[in-house]
Amino acid sequence: MKYFYYPGCSLEGTAQEYNLSTETFMAAVGAELIEIEDWVCCGASAAAPTSHLLSLALPAINLAIAEKANAENQNGNLDILVPCSACYINLKRVEEVTRKDTALLNKINLVLEVEGHQLQGNIHVRHLLDVIVRDMGMEMFRERLKKPLDGISVAPYYGCQCLRPYRVFDDPEDPRSMEPILKAVGASVHSWNKGGQCCGASHTTTKPEVGLELVAAILKEAKGADAIVTVCPMCQMNLEAYQKKIAHKYQEDINITILYLPQLLCLAFGLSENKIGLDLNLSVTDQFREKIGLKQRKSSE
């Protein structure tokens, strides 16, 4: 298993622990990641409202760089692995639209030309969860299992953009793909219907009164679970950073551990918490640490 790796801007900043745990996880299962050289920002949710062409050209630069590397070396035809759902959908869109629309591909190439790039449109973009679900057998997880997550109930949170609009590896209406993985590492699956519901994305910064409402609805439904796992930095941040505010606003205890999926899997593999950047998470409860057999941390907050 070998992939081009597109970490994206969040994974260099607020989501460093997602970057770290993805790398640790991939190494643990014997997969190799080759970071796309000089990758550029995908435009996040900001490019589309600014300019349609720009929202395609930015991700296209990354696809073109990876395609060129595919053509030049003997690695074969590697796919691009993307852990951030917002980056994923932007890169994936370019793959999808250029396959159907040659005129648009040509227009994008007019832009890429100024940077000396050219896109053929034959590379595949894949979300981290897609790679975990479809390229790795459950055997791989069972073989590496050192600390089974017995008695731990996990609520799988998929968010929106790894599921929709591109139907790739899961049912966009009723996502279930994380369930066998969670079970393979010994956890039980918290049954809820919020897995594919929207966390409000950038609303928490631009329209907090609306964003917090959506986040609160998700956290309330997670009651009874020991943790929520996410596969996107924006979802992670929304679910972990506003818990106090929400608890205050709704006068309800909604405090819960929020982990990235690869963090949870690495814990089950018995890997140490510094290898997954656990101290960078904003919400890991004492009860969770105790249940999973981690030493209590001296509280600094």
Next chain:
Amino acid sequence: MNLMQKTKTKTKTEKDDQLTNKLLTSVKEMVQTCMQCGTCTASCPNAFAMDYTPRYLWRLVLMEKTDEIFHSKTFTLCSSCYYCTLRCPRGLELTDAMALLKQIAARQKLPQYKQSSLFYKNFMESVRRHGRVREMEFMTLYFITMKNPLVPLRFIPLGMKLMSKGKVSLGNPLKRSGALNAVFKKVEELEAGS
């Protein structure tokens, strides 16, 4: 003001208007076959906060009620969850249509959309300068442009929390400098010309 009826001339703002008209026509084409079934409204997680429902917004687009569209906050509340796009029985690309309306509003510099468009604009400015987003710079730019002393305060608790964890990216600049100036310029040129 009916944006669709502006005439063509060469000044910068008139050129902007031309583009706006073109974009608005595209939105109309995107929802042309809407049959007003309301599936989009029923699917939208943000409908509770909207003044017009998504279904009604598409009706306004078809009727070219420009004023109503842009005085409504409906499209600004789209969080791109893609539920409506997934479920629309006509297979319309509704999330993209919402994004286009946001783009038009940003170009028209409408006051009620100011906060979100500044957020986007500053984000993209950071991308243009560095090729990647440097979160510190982007936030600072955002605060400065907002010129609203009340807004940054909202970010302080989270910002402090993130900084204390060393999580705010100071950026890994690309090897080449002047990052994406040429790309941004070319895009502008192509969008103005076509």
